[in-house]
Amino acid sequence: MFEIREKPQKVERALLVSIYFNEKDLPETRAMLEELDDLVSNLDIQVVGKELVRSREIHAKFLCGTGKAQEICDLAHSLDVDCVVFDNMLAPSQQREWERLIDVCVIDREEVILDIFAQRARTREATLQVDLARMQYSLPRMARMWAHLDRQGGGSGGGKGGSGAARGEGEKQIEVDRRLARSRIEAIQKELEDVRRQRATQRKDRERQGMPTAAIVGYTNAGKSSLLSFVSGADVMAKDMLFATLDTTTRKISLPDGQALLLTDTVGFIRNLPHRLVEAFKSTLEEAVLADFLIQVVDVSDPDAYRHFETTLEVLAELGAVDKPMVVVFNKLDKLEESVRCETAETLARKMQMPTVSMSVRESWGMDDFMEACVEMLSHRVHTSIYKIPQYRSDLVAVMHREGKVLSTEYEENDIIVQAILPRALDSKLDDWKV
Numbered sequence: 088m089f090e091i092r093e094k095p096q097k098v099e100r101a102l103l104v105s106i107y108f109n110e111k112d113l114p115e116t117r118a119m120l121e122e123l124d125d126l127v128s129n130l131d132i133q134v135v136g137k138e139l140v141r142s143r144e145i146h147a148k149f150l151c152g153t154g155k156a157q158e159i160c161d162l163a164h165s166l167d168v169d170c171v172v173f174d175n176m177l178a179p180s181q182q183r184e185w186e187r188l189i190d191v192c193v194i195d196r197e198e199v200i201l202d203i204f205a206q207r208a209r210t211r212e213a214t215l216q217v218d219l220a221r222m223q224y225s226l227p228r229m230a231r232m233w234a235h236l237d238r239q240g241g242g243s244g245g246g247k248g249g250s251g252a253a254r255g256e257g258e259k260q261i262e263v264d265r266r267l268a269r270s271r272i273e274a275i276q277k278e279l280e281d282v283r284r285q286r287a288t289q290r291k292d293r294e295r296q297g298m299p300t301a302a303i304v305g306y307t308n309a310g311k312s313s314l315l316s317f318v319s320g321a322d323v324m325a326k327d328m329l330f331a332t333l334d335t336t337t338r339k340i341s342l343p344d345g346q347a348l349l350l351t352d353t354v355g356f357i358r359n360l361p362h363r364l365v366e367a368f369k370s371t372l373e374e375a376v377l378a379d380f381l382i383q384v385v386d387v388s389d390p391d392a393y394r395h396f397e398t399t400l401e402v403l404a405e406l407g408a409v410d411k412p413m414v415v416v417f418n419k420l421d422k423l424e425e426s427v428r429c430e431t432a433e434t435l436a437r438k439m440q441m442p443t444v445s446m447s448v449r450e451s452w453g454m455d456d457f458m459e460a461c462v463e464m465l466s467h468r469v470h471t472s473i474y475k476i477p478q479y480r481s482d483l484v485a486v487m488h489r490e491g492k493v494l495s496t497e498y499e500e501n502d503i504i505v506q507a508i509l510p511r512a513l514d515s516k517l518d519d520w521k522v
Contacts, residue, residue: 098170101133101135101172102133102171103171103173105173123174127199135166142155146292163189172194173195176359200360205221215275229265299348300350301379301382302350302378304381305355307357308396309384309385319338319339335353344469345507346466356398360398376406377409380413380465383396383414387423396439414461415441419449420452428445467510470514471508471509472514474507475520476502477503478498483517484496491513494508
């Protein structure tokens with residue numbers, strides 16, 4: 088892995104900075120800075136200061152004017168920080184200018200998220216996707232790796248026919264590293280193509296079985312993995328931290344109407360999720376694109392719950408999955424005072440204009456409502472009928488038990504009267520036996 092630059096062995100004290108340009112954006116900017124605090128803390132870095140900076144216009148060098156930039160520099164020195172983290176996305180040139188000014192490590196929101204993803208990746212697929220995103224981020228920033236060679240001018244000789252004379256040592260090395268980086272990116276992309284083909288084969292197998300699928304999506308740390316564990320009874324890794332899940336996990340559950348449903352957990356979304364990460368994780372997020380419906384989990388106790396809902400829709404739109412049928416799960420209801428639970432859920436439901444279910448996975452509330460919501464989302468796939476089956480065709484009754492849900496069975500002379508909920512394909516085959 089090519090590092091963006093030589094970072095300190097261990098960053099311990101960080102100053103967080105957010106530059107905004109419109110007074111109307113202040114509440115949103117303040118909320119984003121608090122979120123950045125959580126992100127940086129997930130890297131075990133102590134946040135010793137947070138600074139909101141208003142700039143009347145965007146400046147090419149520092150984003151803000153030189154006077155404001157010097158104030159941030161003085162604050163960083165007074166707090167004795169070894170890293171300044173910007174909530175803004177910094178261009179490579181801006182990152183270099185800030186490091187020259189402050190003389191400490193400077194990173195932006197995207198690099199923080201990439202570092203967290205690198206720590207959390209467990210499977211080969213997730214590792215490849217993170218490596219791809221980091222390499223693409225690093226490539227235009229490689230010039231900073233060779234700042235210590237800036238004083239070395241071109242020497243004589245140094246290559247066949249003196250070809251090294253026209254370039255300094257640093258320039259030559261960075262060109263070599265850039266070629267290596269591009270080769271590595273191509274190699275990762277080829278490996279990911281193999282992974283996508285394998286995933287496509289697995290999907291075709293599921294499609295042949297005719298089993299419906301649902302993808303669990305939502306803001307990071309909303310409780311997606313916990314929901315999957317709760318409803319499936321399976322042990323799925325779920326922790327109270329940002330981006331605990333980078334790898335998809337699929338579990339099979341049985342619905343009250345007898346249908347089987349495949350539930351897939353997906354990586355969490357976040358405001359200003361770097362586009363390159365969305366691109367890198369597209370093979371994983373295709374589960375959301377191809378699912379029969381989506382289950383969006385929202386932390387109803389978070390003051391920014393509706394904004395998190397909108398952020399998820401924005402990422403889904405980028406994936407081409409925003410028009411999928413969706414049920415919204417209001418999770419963490421137990422964190423709200425009992426007196427405001429109903430009002431909060433109703434207010435959010437009116438704004439979202441989608442089917443909603445209120446739950447608390449931690450307290451095991453709302454399982455039945457969730458299951459019924461899934462049944463409703465798949466109601467077009469099944470039909471309830473009464474069938475009169477001759478006893479010599481008991482094999483048909485066995486098929487009903489296997490592929491649907493038998494509600495009642497009665498015996499009448501030589502016939503079996505069966506009321507059942509069956510997949511429409513099977514129901515149509517039994518037309519001759521319907522009462």
